[in-house]
Amino acid sequence: MRPFVYSTPLQMPSFARPRLIAALCLLTVAACGEAPRAELAAEEPAETSVTDSVRLDAANGDRVGTETMESVPVSASGPVTTLPPNEYGRIPIVEYHLVVDEDGSYAVSRERFRAELDTLYARGYRPIGLGELLDKRIDLPAGTSPVHFVFDDASPSQFRYLEQGGQLVVDPTSALGIWLDFAKGKPEWRHRGSFCLLSGAEAGRSFFGNKGIEGQESAWRFRKLAHLDSLGFELCNHTLWHARLDKYDDAFVQEQIARGELAIDSAMPGYRVRGFALPLGMWPKNKPLAWGGAWTDPKSQRTVRYAYDAVFEVAGGPARSPHDPQFNPRSLPRIPLGRGMPLYPTLRTLEKEGAGGRYVSDGNPNTVAGQAP
Numbered sequence: 001m002r003p004f005v006y007s008t009p010l011q012m013p014s015f016a017r018p019r020l021i022a023a024l025c026l027l028t029v030a031a032c033g034e035a036p037r038a039e040l041a042a043e044e045p046a047e048t049s050v051t052d053s054v055r056l057d058a059a060n061g062d063r064v065g066t067e068t069m070e071s072v073p074v075s076a077s078g079p080v081t082t083l084p085p086n087e088y089g090r091i092p093i094v095e096y097h098l099v100v101d102e103d104g105s106y107a108v109s110r111e112r113f114r115a116e117l118d119t120l121y122a123r124g125y126r127p128i129g130l131g132e133l134l135d136k137r138i139d140l141p142a143g144t145s146p147v148h149f150v151f152d153d154a155s156p157s158q159f160r161y162l163e164q165g166g167q168l169v170v171d172p173t174s175a176l177g178i179w180l181d182f183a184k185g186k187p188e189w190r191h192r193g194s195f196c197l198l199s200g201a202e203a204g205r206s207f208f209g210n211k212g213i214e215g216q217e218s219a220w221r222f223r224k225l226a227h228l229d230s231l232g233f234e235l236c237n238h239t240l241w242h243a244r245l246d247k248y249d250d251a252f253v254q255e256q257i258a259r260g261e262l263a264i265d266s267a268m269p270g271y272r273v274r275g276f277a278l279p280l281g282m283w284p285k286n287k288p289l290a291w292g293g294a295w296t297d298p299k300s301q302r303t304v305r306y307a308y309d310a311v312f313e314v315a316g317g318p319a320r321s322p323h324d325p326q327f328n329p330r331s332l333p334r335i336p337l338g339r340g341m342p343l344y345p346t347l348r349t350l351e352k353e354g355a356g357g358r359y360v361s362d363g364n365p366n367t368v369a370g371q372a373p
Ligand SMILES: [Zn+2]
Pocket: 031, 032, 152, 153, 238, 242, 279, 280
């Protein structure tokens, strides 16, 4: 099987990835490095002009012009594609890290994030949950396509609270705030996606901020997880503090993953975590430990076990349909977005029929439309 089109610098064969990622991460230790310690760049909630009219991809200057918009038919459930139903087609899993003032390595600007939501919606994409993907429960209107959103590293830029009149409100300039505003009046744009969490990293990467970093109180952390869950988003593990799992022994690997799991359980007792994102996309030497393992807390003697249905890679292009016999949820490719890592070229490669083209729903969850690969 030919590898999928490598349309961004990170979508290259796995043997070439670690060096490139390491090079990128030298530039952005705070965003994706191990045990982030670098101070965050000052990130004052800036005035943003996020409006429905923003259609500029800050990364590549690509516009979704009037022509494209007019060619997208609009039904009761919003815009749809004219491609035929194809439920064996590919599904983009888009990967966001920081959502801040400007694009950077592992960062997108707020305007760009909003524009990418706009573009996906206009092209007929609709958010689905990880569980829906894994369990083949993709129930979308005919002519629309699934997209799974993943937010890595649990930075305040993704989910900040503001105190207003004694209440905590979602900062409209955080990714969640932008999302909630975008989704207003669009019931078909459901709150679905995975937040892959760090619970004990520095620089505020501890359940979206602690110790006053970016104004975030440590006491708000568990509440944020419950808030995401109540909206419909899913919680995903991303280890305790982002250790490069390829560098450590089996016991350490399991401790990093299990303590991330334990922290989520502390916030949301009994929550079933189905997804795990590999820090920097690096597998442990003992690969199966990414899928399941156990660690015993030496203090409490409590054993924490973990078992994941899905493991997210850091790159690799659009994912196969769960109906494709080669669908492998234990190694799910993603589309990382940041400076030099645009979304639109990947979407363009999907505008075709067949197993390499985009998944297009037939509107009937009980049938699988299209040609099996
Ligand atoms: Zn990460």
